[in-house]
Amino acid sequence: MTNNVLIQLQGIVERSLKGIANLSKSFRKFFIETMVLYTTMTTRMNYTSMARCGKSSEGRFRSNFRKPFDWLGYNLKFIPEDASGHLTAIAIDPSYISRSRKKTPGLSYFWSGCANAAKRGLEILGIAFIDATEHTATHLKAVQTIKGRKRKGRIPKWVEEFDKRDLLTVNYLYAIYDILGEIRKLTHTVVADAYFANGPFANAIRGFGLHLVSRLHDNVCMRYIYEGEQKKVGRKKMYDGKVDINNLRPDVFHVEIGYDSEGRPVTLYVGEVWVNCLDMKVKVVVADLSEPGKKTQVRKIFFSTDTSLSGAEIFLVYRSRFLIEFQSDKGEYGNASHIPFY
DSSP states (O other), rough: HHHHHHHHHHHHHHHTTTOOHHHHHHHHHHHHHHHHHHHHHHSSSSSHHHHHHHSOHHHHHHHHHOOOOOOOHHHHHHGGGGTTOOOOEEEEEEEEEEOOSSTTTOEEEEEEETEEEEEEEEEEEEEEEEEETTTTEEEEEEEEOOOOOOOOOOOOOGGGOOGGGGGHHHHHHHHHHHTTHHHHHOEEEEEEGGGGOHHHHHHHHEEEEEEEEEOOOOOOEEEOOOOEEEEESSSSOOOEEOOOOOOTTTOEEEEEEEEEEEOEEEEEEEEEEEEEEEEEEEHHHHEEEEOOTOEEEEEEEESSTTTTTTTHHHHHHHHGGGGTTTOTTTTTTTTOOTOOOO
16 A cells, blocks of 8 residues: 555545544544554454554553544544435444354354354444445444343333344344434435344334335235225225235336346336235335346345335335445445345
């Protein structure tokens, strides 16, 4: 890395620190040095190696890393000011971190997507601001998942909908709830994977004044909403049959065109139906997608609790969810031509 690039990096970090209050001059210099080390070091990152490669002592690294820091306020400085009017969302994604030691706080069993199994280690919830129009992502915060964490104060009403099996989901919701004020200033949409496609989570997100965009499981039960004439006596008819995703009714679903990560057109079937697992009416997008490495197509189901979004916008927002994991210097998915949407 050339000196010019390092000077530019130091200038960017220094400008981003200006809006954060209660930071001493000494800590600002230390923070800039640390950011440069994270960018340039090729060895293992620990206090000893950082002291060896940097200008500060090992004791200074240890003492400063114990201090609290407003990471959310710092990362918000990197969001472009011209993002207003764009199609935006907050993406959340739990990530498993391998850890073999016994005394690390937060050690437990978490789901590892790579191993497709629950493994002992740590987990963090990544929260990022997604600009689907520009195909960019800005990470805002990473929150460690601590099972069984006790919180002070009154328990919010939305927690009552969850049973003991869903304590992980409650932790994720608390992470959103703690920065809800900042999220509302940025966007009113949260995008997450199919794990979060359940009624209690969707209701909690709506209770926050936000909307959820996610994907439904292939075997989900959906029903057409009855809109005909009702009987004068007795219970009103709510449903008009189950939805067969391979035989969609043209009077409910209309066709739109979306685009995948390579710019190829994707046929979208868009309609408003009742989803049993969500226990609510949502806008559903059934997309014909090509399986990676195969010529055959599969149908995947996406949804949004915000029925004002078009089918192409819902598909684009969910496709942009992968920006929280994969991003190149061009703002497109790094190595992403083969990334599926499920």
